[in-house]
Amino acid sequence: MRGPVLLGLLLTGCLVQGQAQADEHAAEYREEIMEAVGGHMQAIVKIAKGEVAYNDHLVVLARNMAGLATIAQNIFPEGSAVGDTHALPAIWLEPEAFAxxxxxxxxxxxxxxxxxxxxxMSGFGEALQGLGQACKSCHDKFKDDD
Ligand code: HEC
Incomplete structure (x- = not known):
């Protein structure tokens, strides 16, 4: 009987380790996506302020941001608040507020x-403000500061 028991323990160990690794990868993946979101936002703001004259990029940046917002819906699996994460437990404790x-x-x-x-572009400023507000209202409650 010892053989199968040991084998079972080993397999369980592998599964636990496999899950831990999957959680870590999910956390890292989320950070990659959020960095892309942040990069797009900074690029959009630079154009909006007139710091660069890439106005023709705005259409693509805005389209990409909408795409990233779609991806963001699905990057917070339970258990992925691991490693060097800034995701707060409230994400999973208050799923409705987070949703x-x-x-x-x-x-x-x-x-x-x-x-x-x-x-x-008459609604541009307001729409950009609304976008910035969407980031902030989530970060205020669901992301730690540092
Ligand atoms: C629904 C909640 C939510 C929204 C909306 C949101 N974020 Fe985040 N963001 C987070 C959380 C949570 C983290 C921390 C993720 C982690 O560390 O695992 C994060 C992390 C980040 C980071 C840091 C990436 C890193 O290296 O950890 C940046 C930059 C960022 N967000 C920018 C933005 C911008 C810009 C917007 C709006 C255009 C935005 N976010 C919208 C929740 C949100």
């Missing part, structure tokens, strides 16, 4: 994309 922030991000990025794609 609202995700939805707000999706809406704000979709609206920003629509405004930029329309070419009518």
């Amino acid at each position: 609202e922030r995700l939805q707000a991000f999706l809406d704000a990025a979709g609206h920003f994309d629509a405004v930029v794609a329309s070419g009518d």
Whole structure:
């Protein structure tokens, strides 16, 4: 009987280790995506402030941001608050409040994309502010500061 028991323990050990690794990879993946979100935001703000004249990039940046907001809906699996993460436990303790922030991000990025794609820039400032607000209202509650 010892053989099978030991084998069972070994297999369990592998499964636990496999899950820990999957959680770590999920946390790292989330950070890659959020860095892409952050990079897009900074690029958009540079154009908005007139620091660079890549106005023709805005359509692509806004489209990408909307795409990233779609991806962001699905990068917070349970158990992935591991490693060097800034994700707060509240994400999984208050899933409904968190889901609202995700939805707000999706809406704000979709609206920003629509405004930029329309070419009518009269709503640009407000749409950009709404997008920034969507980041902030989630970070304030669900991401630690440092
Ligand atoms: C629904 C919640 C939510 C929204 C919306 C959101 N973020 Fe985040 N963001 C997080 C969380 C949580 C982390 C920490 C992730 C981690 O460390 O595992 C994070 C991390 C980041 C990071 C740091 C990446 C890293 O290296 O850890 C940047 C930059 C960032 N977000 C930018 C943005 C910007 C810009 C927006 C809006 C355009 C935005 N985020 C929208 C929750 C959100």
